[in-house]
Amino acid sequence: MKFRCERDDLVEALGTAGRAVANRGGALPVLSGVRLELEGDTLRLTGSDLDLTISVTTTVAGESNGVAVVPAKIASDVVRSLDSGRVEIVVEDDEAQITSGRFASSIRLLPADEFPRLASPAENAVTLDAGDLSSALSQVVPAASSDDARPILTGVLMAAEGNGLRLVATDSYRLAVRDLEGSAVLDEGQTVLVPSRALRELVRALGDGEVTLRLGEREATFEVGSTRVTTRLIEGEFPNYRGLIPSTYPNRMVVSREALGDAVRRVRLMAREATPVRLTMSAEGLELDAVTQDIGQARESVDATFDGTELTVGFNPDYLLDGIEVAPGEEITLETTDANKPAVLRSVDRGDFLYLLMPVRI
Structure with missing residues (x-):
């Protein structure tokens, strides 16, 4: 694999994908890396801890296609340390060689064949206004719990409400409810529980325009421009918030x-x-x-x-x-x-x- 790109574009892409990289002990070692996949002039970078996956594409000057997994932190630190301008990356055997100006470095790769094969997003898709969703999430997500001992409360409930979508979160001390009128994402009576961590990452990616939501049986995928955020849904019964x-x-x-x-x-x-x-x-x-x-x-x-x-x-x-x-x-x-x-x-x-x-x- 060999390509050239602008330093600033690569820093942003590595940073975005790297936010999903596994940092906890006991995870597969390969999940501490970002997977790079080059096809033509399109480079896809993917980070995952199996619960949350963030994938982003960026345009580069590609010379030879390939797949590699680079350690996320060291690769991001090295590229960020460079001056703005052209960066060249060449992958040979078990190393990635990074050059820019008079700087040269080589980074040992992680085994690409051990990186988990991730499920494809569901085919059924609905679109939402990105600005409206960003505003709603900013109001609701802070009320979700950060205590992993109570996983149900770390999620944001998405429920069909009237002709729109209702977002609900609580940590048992406060409760936030926001309705998005006209955003018919779910069928009547349908609910899903989305981890607040994934939604916080989604908010960082949202801007103007639209966001595409794909709901599977166990996963939700949000697509915004060149960024894709996929998360496992939380299983369990959300508290009866209406009674509160x-x-x-x-x-x-x-x-x-x-x-x-x-x-x-x-x-x-x-x-x-x-x-x-x-x-x-x-x-x-x-x-x-x-x-x-x-x-x-x-x-x-x-x-x-x-x-x-x-x-x-x-x-x-x-x-x-x-x-x-x-x-x-x-x-x-x-x-x-x-x-x-x-x-x-x-x-x-x-x-x-x-x-x-x-x-x-x-």
């Missing part, structure tokens, strides 16, 4: 999203060692405060409209801020029942996003 969302709330506060976010950022500076930020809501408006023993306290008032019975609720400031930052619109509502039951944050102007947050006892 009360149908009515006796207390409702309307507040500027920007003003509330800024106040939380300032007050949480004193919320150390799991100290909650307390929100006191009344007819006079909203007051936030946090007190951490031996450190100090902070308090700030924010203009707000409140209907209901005066109450004080404590929240994890980071979780609260996550919801505020991704809610659309200039004004948001915070609906509460009492200090010990879930609160719901929504946009005043749009009904396609909901963020439920469990309070912290104070």
Whole structure:
């Protein structure tokens, strides 16, 4: 195999494919590498840990076709260290020779025949607006759990809802729900559970235009331009999230999203060692405060409209801020029942996003 390409293009392609490379102990040694496959002037780079696979193509000046697996980290580090310009890679026997200007290096290859044969994407495909999907995922994915001991909660539920698609994620402390109207991806009653890790990588690849989704029995593949992200689906029953969302709330506060976010950022500076930020809501408006023993306290008032019975609720400031930052619109509502039951944050102007947050006892 022999080809020439621009250093910047190769750095980007190696970085994209390399994000799926296996880093955990016990994985097949060959999965620590990126598979290169050259056919004509098209170079395909693939990284995989068997659960997540990222494949990207880039145009090169190819001289001879071939397949090789290069150690991901060292290959990426070497190419990134080069000056911008032309890079030549020649694969002979068990080495990849990299030259650029006066620089020359050789890297020992991993056995290409040991790289797992990956399943082909499903044939049935649907297209989604990439911008809309990116926005929805940015709102929902942060609410998924990162605790692998509870794999069900590390996924994002995709479910048919009306004539569109619903995305749901929870880590048991907060819940995010976003509807994409008119995106009929699934059949009525159908659901799939997609690992949040794969969706975070997908968000990095999304831009304008369209994304193609191919759903198989056990895998989902997203195709965006020259990048393909394939992930195994999570098996199991997602929690009954609908039962967590009360149908009515006796207390409702309307507040500027920007003003509330800024106040939380300032007050949480004193919320150390799991100290909650307390929100006191009344007819006079909203007051936030946090007190951490031996450190100090902070308090700030924010203009707000409140209907209901005066109450004080404590929240994890980071979780609260996550919801505020991704809610659309200039004004948001915070609906509460009492200090010990879930609160719901929504946009005043749009009904396609909901963020439920469990309070912290104070």
